[in-house]
Amino acid sequence: xxxxxxxxxxxxxxxxxxxxxxxxxxxxxxxxxxxxxxxxxxxxxxxxxxxxxxxxxxxxxxxxxxxxxxxxxxxxxxxxxxxxxxxxxxxxxxxxxxxxxxxxxxxxxxxxxxxxxxxxxxxxxxxxxxxxxxxxxxxxxxxxxxxxxxxxxxxxxxxxxxxxxxxxxxxxxxxxxxxxxxxxxxxxxxxxxxxxxxxxxxxxxxxxxxxxxxxxxxxxxxxxxxxxxxxxxxxxxxxxxxxxxxxxxxxxxxxxxxxxxxxxxxxxxxxxxxxxxxxxxxxxxxxxxxxxxxxxxxxxxxxxx
Amino acid sequence: xxxxxxxxxxxxxxxxxxxxxxxxxxxxxxxxxxxxxxxxxxxxxxxxxxxxxxxxxxxxxxxxxxxxxxxxxxxxxxxxxxxxxxxxxxxxxxxxxxxxxxxxxxxxxxxxxxxxxxxxxxxxxxxxxxxxxxxxxxxxxxxxxxxxxxxxxxxxxxxxxxxxxxxxxxxxxxxxxxxxxxxxxxxxxxxxxxxxxxxxxxxxxxxxxxxxxxxxxxxxxxxxxxxxxxxxxxxxxxxxxxxxxxxxxxxxxxxxxxxxxxxxxxxxxxxxxxxxxxxxxxxxxxxxxxxxxxxxxxxxxxxxxxxxxxxxxxxxxxxxxxxxxxxxxxxxxxxxxxxxxxxxxxxxxxxxxxxxxxxxxxxxxxxxxxxxxxxxxxxxxxxxxxxxxxxxxxxxxxxxxxxxxxxxxxxxxxxxxxxxxxxxxxxxxxxxxxxxxxxxxxxxxxxxxxxxxxxxxxxxxxxxxxxxxxxxxxxx
Numbered sequence: 001x002x003x004x005x006x007x008x009x010x011x012x013x014x015x016x017x018x019x020x021x022x023x024x025x026x027x028x029x030x031x032x033x034x035x036x037x038x039x040x041x042x043x044x045x046x047x048x049x050x051x052x053x054x055x056x057x058x059x060x061x062x063x064x065x066x067x068x069x070x071x072x073x074x075x076x077x078x079x080x081x082x083x084x085x086x087x088x089x090x091x092x093x094x095x096x097x098x099x100x101x102x103x104x105x106x107x108x109x110x111x112x113x114x115x116x117x118x119x120x121x122x123x124x125x126x127x128x129x130x131x132x133x134x135x136x137x138x139x140x141x142x143x144x145x146x147x148x149x150x151x152x153x154x155x156x157x158x159x160x161x162x163x164x165x166x167x168x169x170x171x172x173x174x175x176x177x178x179x180x181x182x183x184x185x186x187x188x189x190x191x192x193x194x195x196x197x198x199x200x201x202x203x204x205x206x207x208x209x210x211x212x213x214x215x216x217x218x219x220x221x222x223x224x225x226x227x228x229x230x231x232x233x234x235x236x237x238x239x240x241x242x243x244x245x246x247x248x249x250x251x252x253x254x255x256x257x258x259x260x261x262x263x264x265x266x267x268x269x270x271x272x273x274x275x276x277x278x279x280x281x282x283x284x285x286x287x288x289x290x291x292x293x294x295x296x297x298x299x300x301x302x303x304x305x
Numbered sequence: 306x307x308x309x310x311x312x313x314x315x316x317x318x319x320x321x322x323x324x325x326x327x328x329x330x331x332x333x334x335x336x337x338x339x340x341x342x343x344x345x346x347x348x349x350x351x352x353x354x355x356x357x358x359x360x361x362x363x364x365x366x367x368x369x370x371x372x373x374x375x376x377x378x379x380x381x382x383x384x385x386x387x388x389x390x391x392x393x394x395x396x397x398x399x400x401x402x403x404x405x406x407x408x409x410x411x412x413x414x415x416x417x418x419x420x421x422x423x424x425x426x427x428x429x430x431x432x433x434x435x436x437x438x439x440x441x442x443x444x445x446x447x448x449x450x451x452x453x454x455x456x457x458x459x460x461x462x463x464x465x466x467x468x469x470x471x472x473x474x475x476x477x478x479x480x481x482x483x484x485x486x487x488x489x490x491x492x493x494x495x496x497x498x499x500x501x502x503x504x505x506x507x508x509x510x511x512x513x514x515x516x517x518x519x520x521x522x523x524x525x526x527x528x529x530x531x532x533x534x535x536x537x538x539x540x541x542x543x544x545x546x547x548x549x550x551x552x553x554x555x556x557x558x559x560x561x562x563x564x565x566x567x568x569x570x571x572x573x574x575x576x577x578x579x580x581x582x583x584x585x586x587x588x589x590x591x592x593x594x595x596x597x598x599x600x601x602x603x604x605x606x607x608x609x610x611x612x613x614x615x616x617x618x619x620x621x622x623x624x625x626x627x628x629x630x631x632x633x634x635x636x637x638x639x640x641x642x643x644x645x646x647x648x649x650x651x652x653x654x655x656x657x658x659x660x661x662x663x664x665x666x667x668x669x670x671x672x673x674x675x676x677x678x679x680x681x682x683x684x685x686x687x688x689x690x691x692x693x694x695x696x697x698x699x700x701x702x703x704x705x706x707x708x709x710x711x712x713x714x715x716x717x718x719x720x721x722x723x724x725x726x727x728x729x730x731x732x733x734x735x736x737x738x739x740x741x742x743x744x745x746x747x748x749x750x751x752x753x754x755x756x757x758x759x760x761x762x763x764x765x766x767x768x769x770x771x772x773x774x775x776x777x778x779x780x781x
Binding site for chain 2: 034035045048049051052053055056059060080083084087091092095096099100101102103104105106107109110111112113114115116117118119120121122123124126128129130131233237240273275276278279282283285286289290293
């Protein structure tokens, strides 16, 4: 019971991070129907941006309040990652609209390789570690032999995720931008005919997805304290798994899928084998796509001729 | 870099181009400041410190700005007439004239390449580097041709091709080092049989097992649409690699399998003993004999792949692949069993990957999961994409260009001079960076490939661009 509770807390924390990344996949897929393969690496870029900003604020500018630092890092990482994602869309994806079927996917794979190797060249291949941020924990339950703890940063991650998801939901449901987005999702040509600026909407979708990935990146950095140029790949695939599991194109699905993947991963590590945890995630991806391609909350795909 | 089209009517082309160039330069600099301008540097065991390189950012910004300015006034100039490029080839006229002699010349050069290497470097010993480079490149040519069947002909984006390469390599590595198998053959056919013949027995087995894995993995997933298929094959590739790492009892985990028996000249070992290759053919012993033989083995395997592909393209199944690539719905409505057709392409591609894997294991004589990462799949895919999906010569050329070119870059010592890139400049670091950039650039500018374009193998009356060129999004 005590281990179960601890794993539940850890799983929800990890799941929040996956969910935030998964939204980027699912939004882009919903609006232009492509798997943005580079999204995982955009997330990795955001972790490095956060690391650099953190170092800049603490060592160069000498700010000591950790919450102020984290808030500034969050804003900087979101803005910069949004800019990166916007540029990627302009350079690598927009010229390919109307090209053959596999072109955007291949371009995205190229972009993913480009980003991770760019960071490797620019920042070096070694792990970059930070001193622990917010190391304090609350003991939630003490069974004598085992203490179930809830770290401050886990609370931070869940609160930030919840607040941002609410803000994001409001953006999509209640604002003109969200309306334009949903219109483009349903029928891009028709939306354009009715005066929606499709290019701008797609650009903004990429920026919002990247900003959410940047939030995940800042939280990931503060949770693990270590970043590496190759860190985009596995979290990226897992977040994509989350998006597929929840039903690609569905926003609540992405969050639920993210939490599920986070829980499955932590429970698998705790009760089965930690070596095969990535195998478990990859297998879920394959099984979901083969047997339930519409996911938990997605609409079944209708192929139009 | 990423700014919209410039209208010619506004303040005049030069002013507009200048404005555009300044914006691009500023944007590039802004994008580079956090990750290039600042660097989190390790210092001993202590905490990270920030070092700055703003000069580098300024240089990159300037390069982009100047490049964009020049391009806007020349190639992208709004008033400039578009050159009437009709065909897909890079140099049309030249290509048409050279085409008939190109393939025989290409294979001729490949056949005499070891001889040229020996003569050019002055002896068997010094030619080692060049022969090894030839083997290395040809392995990628073969892998490219194998993946070309899947990606180029059938239009299935396979991101886990390296899994089949791994299956082939591990099949050979496990069987050739297995003591029970060796004992079994020792009892039946003599003590040295398995050591001498293991590669030749295992080569077909590796291919067949890889093809079998292709069928097992492919059968459930080939109904998926293109990009889902790509992700699932990626997942399978990673699963196989993780199993190879973690199933220590069978594969020896991350430490890999070593002491794989070397290749033999159809049972005759390349040793300095009496029964060896050198003494049997009356030559003085030289370890290079084995390398040259390896070169011809991979050349034969690659030629087999090419030949099989050419023949398959003319068979009904090959035509079905090409049709499938262009329009799946049309295929289905014409009664082609799409799953079965895809499965044949997938497993035949996998089989050639398996052959290449067995060859890899016998050449290096050591296999470990590290050789079969996603990056390896990405390199092979980059070769196919840059060469032009579906084109044999294109894929071969791009393998030579990418793999050989990168190797040559390593030899350019003048790049390491202090005023250019510095003495610790390592081109291999930039290899994947360039591959990634090239994939994006080729998709944007020449989606049919740098070297060559794909055309339908069969055609009515005259050969023309395939419909896929003209198909808009949302179709096929």
